[in-house]
Amino acid sequence: MSAPYEEITDATEGKVYTVSGNDWTELVETLTGQQDEQLVVNMGPQHPSTHGVLRLVLNLDGETVTEARTVIGYLHTGIEKNMEFRTWTQGTTFVTRMDYLAPIFNETAYCLGVEKLLGITDRVPERAQAIRVMMMELTRISSHMVAIGTFGMELGATTPFLFGSREREMVLDVMEYITGLRMNMAYIRPGGVSVDLPAGAVDKVGELLKIMPQRIKDMRKMLDANPVYLARTKDVAYLDLTGCMALGITGPMLRAAGLPWDLRKSQPYCGYETYEFDVPTERTADVYGRYLVRMAEMEQSLKIIEQALDRLSGPLKGDRVMVDDKKIGWPAQLALGPDGLGNSPDHIAHIMSGSMEALIHHFKLVTEGFRVPAGQAFASVESPRGELGAHVVSDGGTRPYRVHFRDPSFTNLQAVPATCEGGMVADVISAVASIDPVMGGVDR
Amino acid sequence: MLSTVEQVAGWARKNSVWPATFGLACCAIELMSTGGPKHDLARFGMERASASPRQADLMIVAGRLSQKMAPVLRQIYDQMAEPKWVIAMGVCASSGGMFNNYAIVQGVDHVVPVDIYLPGCPPRPEMLIDAIVKLHDKIQNTKFGAHRAKQIDELELQALRALPLIDQGSAK
Amino acid sequence: MSSDNLPGVPEEPIARTGMFGATGTGDTSGYGRLVVRRKPELSTPRPYGGYFDTVADELERALGAELADAVERVVVDRGELTFHVRRERLVEVARTLRDDPALRFELSLGVSGVHYPHLEGEELHAVIHLCSITHNKRLRLEVSCPDADPHIPSTVSVYPTHDWHERETWDFFGIVFDGHPALTRIMMPDDWDGHPQRKDYPLGGIPVEYRGAEIPAPDQRRSYS
Ligand code: SF4
Numbered sequence: 149m150s151a152p153y154e155e156i157t158d159a160t161e162g163k164v165y166t167v168s169g170n171d172w173t174e175l176v177e178t179l180t181g182q183q184d185e186q187l188v189v190n191m192g193p194q195h196p197s198t199h200g201v202l203r204l205v206l207n208l209d210g211e212t213v214t215e216a217r218t219v220i221g222y223l224h225t226g227i228e229k230n231m232e233f234r235t236w237t238q239g240t241t242f243v244t245r246m247d248y249l250a251p252i253f254n255e256t257a258y259c260l261g262v263e264k265l266l267g268i269t270d271r272v273p274e275r276a277q278a279i280r281v282m283m284m285e286l287t288r289i290s291s292h293m294v295a296i297g298t299f300g301m302e303l304g305a306t307t308p309f310l311f312g313s314r315e316r317e318m319v320l321d322v323m324e325y326i327t328g329l330r331m332n333m334a335y336i337r338p339g340g341v342s343v344d345l346p347a348g349a350v351d352k353v354g355e356l357l358k359i360m361p362q363r364i365k366d367m368r369k370m371l372d373a374n375p376v377y378l379a380r381t382k383d384v385a386y387l388d389l390t391g392c393m394a395l396g397i398t399g400p401m402l403r404a405a406g407l408p409w410d411l412r413k414s415q416p417y418c419g420y421e422t423y424e425f426d427v428p429t430e431r432t433a434d435v436y437g438r439y440l441v442r443m444a445e446m447e448q449s450l451k452i453i454e455q456a457l458d459r460l461s462g463p464l465k466g467d468r469v470m471v472d473d474k475k476i477g478w479p480a481q482l483a484l485g486p487d488g489l490g491n492s493p494d495h496i497a498h499i500m501s502g503s504m505e506a507l508i509h510h511f512k513l514v515t516e517g518f519r520v521p522a523g524q525a526f527a528s529v530e531s532p533r534g535e536l537g538a539h540v541v542s543d544g545g546t547r548p549y550r551v552h553f554r555d556p557s558f559t560n561l562q563a564v565p566a567t568c569e570g571g572m573v574a575d576v577i578s579a580v581a582s583i584d585p586v587m588g589g590v591d592r
Numbered sequence: 593m594l595s596t597v598e599q600v601a602g603w604a605r606k607n608s609v610w611p612a613t614f615g616l617a618c619c620a621i622e623l624m625s626t627g628g629p630k631h632d633l634a635r636f637g638m639e640r641a642s643a644s645p646r647q648a649d650l651m652i653v654a655g656r657l658s659q660k661m662a663p664v665l666r667q668i669y670d671q672m673a674e675p676k677w678v679i680a681m682g683v684c685a686s687s688g689g690m691f692n693n694y695a696i697v698q699g700v701d702h703v704v705p706v707d708i709y710l711p712g713c714p715p716r717p718e719m720l721i722d723a724i725v726k727l728h729d730k731i732q733n734t735k736f737g738a739h740r741a742k743q744i745d746e747l748e749l750q751a752l753r754a755l756p757l758i759d760q761g762s763a764k
Numbered sequence: 765m766s767s768d769n770l771p772g773v774p775e776e777p778i779a780r781t782g783m784f785g786a787t788g789t790g791d792t793s794g795y796g797r798l799v800v801r802r803k804p805e806l807s808t809p810r811p812y813g814g815y816f817d818t819v820a821d822e823l824e825r826a827l828g829a830e831l832a833d834a835v836e837r838v839v840v841d842r843g844e845l846t847f848h849v850r851r852e853r854l855v856e857v858a859r860t861l862r863d864d865p866a867l868r869f870e871l872s873l874g875v876s877g878v879h880y881p882h883l884e885g886e887e888l889h890a891v892i893h894l895c896s897i898t899h900n901k902r903l904r905l906e907v908s909c910p911d912a913d914p915h916i917p918s919t920v921s922v923y924p925t926h927d928w929h930e931r932e933t934w935d936f937f938g939i940v941f942d943g944h945p946a947l948t949r950i951m952m953p954d955d956w957d958g959h960p961q962r963k964d965y966p967l968g969g970i971p972v973e974y975r976g977a978e979i980p981a982p983d984q985r986r987s988y989s
Pocket residue numbers: 245332617618619620654655656681682683684685689712713714715
């Protein structure tokens with residue numbers, strides 16, 4: 149370990165610290181000059197097997213990885229700063245684009261944070277909570293499907309990818325039917341959800357529930373005992389519980405190390421305590437274990453969706469989906485029209501020709517937004533990759549003062565050196581893929 | 593059967609476009625689903641996504657391009673063999689989209705020349721296929737040599753004369 | 765205007781006027797006269813309620829008399845417990861929170877920076893969220909440092925997961941974490957100027973050089989004439 153500062157100089161104003169650190173190119177140069185037997189391989193940021201724009205700088209001794217460095221930031225989008233310039237409701241449009249494989253989770257974490265600040269957590273209607281739960285679990289399935297599919301593809305097997313994207317497509321169809329968009333739907337809003345389930349949505353989800361178990365079984369049949377798959381995954385990228393804790397790793401990686409830590413059970417939100425499901429764990433702490441956990445989680449998700457669906461079509465039918473507070477709830481109970489757009493003819497008729505006050509109110513709420521009492525809150529949900537936390541700070545205005553996301557991919561990616569060093573270079577790919585980082589979430 | 597060399601070459605080129613996928617963000621996921629079984633890009637002879645820019649002639653920039661990534665994009669573009677085309681997929685790649693901030697390049701046309709701008713956030717796979725078909729049409733009708741120079745001038749003139757969208761009306 | 769007839773206007777300083785904080789252009793909403801007032805800083809009196817009292821007691825006991833000055837303020841707000849910690853004591857406090865059997869906050873959820881330009885002498889805040897898996901509890905540590913001397917001791921030695929989180933906070937806010945093994949930029953390019961998520965950094969319009977070309981600000985971009 150070197151000194152924290154490159155240099156410290158005394159100037160008239162006081163001490164001047166230079167913390168420039170080493171440039172990556174410089175680093176590569178130094179390393180190349182130093183070791184004659186070592187090979188420095190630069191993977192990415194544009195590489196098909198690194199899951200997006202991730203860059204790995206590997207130090208190789210023959211086939212063995214002696215040092216692995218991860219370079220991120222190639223997708224830094226400035227979402228957190230951009231949100232400070234938009235209203236609280238518009239924030240959902242931004243957060244949904246962070247971890248783009250699990251948009252609903254970002255929205256939920258953010259909205260739970262905002263609701264905590266507003267103090268309306270208990271007033272969010274139950275129907276909205278059940279819809280949130282259902283949408284989250286649907287997203288979990290689609291996200292895990294992509295994770296397993298791309299994992300297969302990165303190892304050179306196309307069939308898991310084809311299976312995975314076929315199944316994901318099925319989920320996306322349902323999502324589109326409900327929200328109007330396939331991805332990045334900004335469906336969950338502070339106080340509830342943007343539109344109620346359209347007619348026929350329950351049947352659509354029911355259909356999915358009928359087909360999906362068989363599809364998951366197919367995937368299991370193909371991979372669970374596949375000797376090639378086992379050879380590439382068993383005992384690869386081992387990371388035990390101590391390592392996970394130290395590195396702050398959550399999600400399937402932690403559960404594959406044997407700890408049944410799942411926020412849905414331990415610190416429930418959105419009414420998860422009323423659903424019946426198990427937290428699958430494995431004790432192998434390797435890539436195969438993570439795969440098994442993901443598979444089992446999808447099966448559990450189906451169970452949760454079924455229960456949520458029963459409630460939505462049964463006791464919660466016809467309930468509201470937005471908090472009953474005209475100052476916060478988006479003015480219109482949007483309805484999904486035949487054109488697939490969320491508009492609301494009744495509401496428009498009301499504000500345009502019925503009531504002047506309603507028009508003013510609508511205008512105020514849409515342009516200015518609602519005010520959120522000053523303070524800070526942290527809300528987290530269990531996303532497919534681990535604990536997704538939103539640190540939301542308000543100064544009492546109509547825009548967030550600061551929003552920070554604790555993205556599980558960002559934290560979990562720190563495990564790359566721990567899991568890869570000392571292993572074979574080919575196993576780097578499966579190690580990274582088993583972490584399942586989504587660069588949009590990592591870099592935000 | 594009569595044709596020109598240009599048409600034959602265009603036909604050959606358009607039917608064997610090898611894309612170098614430049615998946616960056618959310619749009620890349622839709623790009624992947626385009627290659628998936630439901631939308632099946634193989635119908636256009638384009639399922640072979642090239643991992644190496646040297647063996648590719650179409651770059652599909654799918655997603656938001658950060659300032660940090662811009663030099664990489666340009667480098668990959670420079671490595672591709674001529675003739676080459678670029679599709680800017682999604683509003684982020686086309687104009688920066690909703691992220692008009694310090695981190696994102698406001699449209700990849702700041703860095704590489706773009707042939708097709710594809711709006712949407714993200715564009716549906718069908719929209720991407722439509723963009724690809726339009727690009728095929730463009731490739732088919734590309735001219736050579738002096739004709740090409742003339743074509744470029746003509747297209748430029750056409751673009752300059754074009755009315756703003758609002759004046760064009762709904763009639764095509 | 766006599767104030768007897770008006771509802772009591774809070775005395776707190778004005779935080780912001782207008783909607784988007786924009787001057788000149790940008791604010792087209794007509795809400796230019798919006799006034800946002802700032803909440804005073806308070807510390808919560810005991811009892812805090814819930815498990816918070818136990819955590820506070822245990823921390824006091826574990827820190828002992830020597831470190832009694834470590835916690836400046838305790839705030840309980842919206843069901844969350846926040847310890848404002850003196851920066852010199854951060855590492856000890858974090859280590860105690862992690863290791864003491866009655867506390868055991870073994871999982872850290874990272875560091876989040878916040879820039880409050882109006883809080884003189886403590887402009888930059890680093891917020892650490894901790895979670896105890898053993899006891900299923902949560903708390904938040906908040907450390908501040910003045911803009912003129914942006915130093916906070918690094919907690920990587922206690923929570924190795926803070927490695928990237930502190931780099932990110934340095935990158936975006938310019939907080940120097942003393943003792944971090946390699947405090948380099950993580951998100952922005954290595955040669956970037958400034959710390960973009962501070963409040964004094966504009967959202968867009970940063971001239972970015974790319975091979976001699978500059979990208980202008982969004983509002984001065986591309987004129988179609
Ligand atoms: S256009 Fe939309 S979907 Fe595409 S990268 Fe940008 S934000 Fe993502």
